[in-house]
Amino acid sequence: MRGSNFFYFISQGVKYFRSNKYISFAAVGVLAACLFIMGNFWLIYLNVDLNLQRMEEENLTMLFLDDEVPSDRFAEIRSRIEQIENVAACEFISKEQAFEDYKATYAEEYDLYEDLEAQGINPLPNSFSVTMKDITIYEETIYQLSRIEGVARIRKQNQDTIDGMLSVAKSIYFICYWIMGLLFVASLFIIMNTIKIARFTNRRQINIMKFVGATDWFIRWPFIFEGAIIGLLAAVISHLFVWYTYTNVMVKLGETIRIFEILPFAEVSSQMLLVASVCGLLIGVLGSSISIRRYFDV
């Protein structure tokens, strides 16, 4: 493409867009609706992912040691924990530390432990807190941890919630991928056929361009730009709608149901616009160029 042609192609693309005004707007509308739905599923995906990550971070597994284990074996046990591949981090919490933490947590219920403290008894064991890299193989890792000599007891955390959340997240991911994929194909198909109607009025012009000796690419470029205009317009419109519904529905919902953390829109706004623009451009350009393909036989 020559530089001077670039602007010619763009202005020609704008002309095609405007000469088929109603069809162009119909295409923008359909595409914007598809991108809107896709965008919402993408946001659901992002939020589920965020909450899952948060849970993973908070999910500390506690390993309590046998009181018999002498303190010179702590380092060895630590290294055996760290050898397990799925362990992300592990932290030693001594008996004394644990008691201090306990006192700090239950400062107002002093009577619960004042007797113990007076007698110099510390009922809490030495322990390790472990975080895992991948909680989908949680149970296997727990099994491996339980085989370490000296580990008396393991306290799993939130296991039911994690399992539940994980399977819900998996099906949400699955649904999101499929809906976005299907919508992509469906909108491409709709756009292709919508633009095809407009192409009918451009047929004469394409024919004339051909017999005056225009190359295929010279004919094609303006249509590609026309598709790009449709795609970008649709992306911007869908973005505004996504913004509106997200801040008015999802974020409000998040404020009511406190257990979920909802991403603020500002954090994902540019990413959303980018994804919508890329999808819009792809669908618009593909749809537009496929719709003129059959005019290039001659």
Added chain:
Amino acid sequence: MQATEAGVSTVMLIFENVSKTYENGTRALDDVSLRIEDGEFVFIVGPSGAGKSTLIKLLMKEEEPTSGKIYVGGQDLSQLRHRDIPYLRRKMGVVFQDFRLINELNVYDNVAFAMNATNCSRRSIQRRVPYVLKLMNLSEKAKAFPSELSGGEQQRVALSRALVNNPMMIVADEPTGNVDPRMSWEIMGLLNEINKRKTTVVVVTHEKNLVNALKKRVIYIEKGRVLSDRLEGQYSARQ
């Protein structure tokens, strides 16, 4: 009439035993051999369905011959790749009975359009288009739209568009078919002018009087065969 001879480059157009049978079995051209020299003015005449338009479609490579060879300006069309076809078409200016103008563009832009489509610079377009419009007596109509023009004027716009890229050859398929008789004379006169500037002109026509008056070479085709080919010919099949 061998295309491999040294004289090829001075021959504008060669048809060598060309036959064309359409998919539906219609034999539109039957073993046609022709030779049109550089700078000639040729009428192609014959009854409806004789194969005249088919002949033009073949030389623009809009259709492929079933057998035989076609050379344009020494170039074997069967050797031409798809992406070279636009460059073949730039060597020819084509005019049709139905004008084929773009209704949304004014006269000037309809002509400039053909230069745009062939990657001409803006400066050369601004220089060339007014010149050609003047040549075709259209300077006053530059801003008019096709719907505001008579048939003859529209055809002159089409002729301007065909000329604007300086083709080696003008090919006109019934250029006066939708034009009133007085205007037909003017169109033929302009084609004659173009030919005097050394451009080869091939005109398919049914205009008996014009053909007889202009005393040019006349190729008479009937049922896909060349029945006669005479210099200073008349509109008839007689040899």
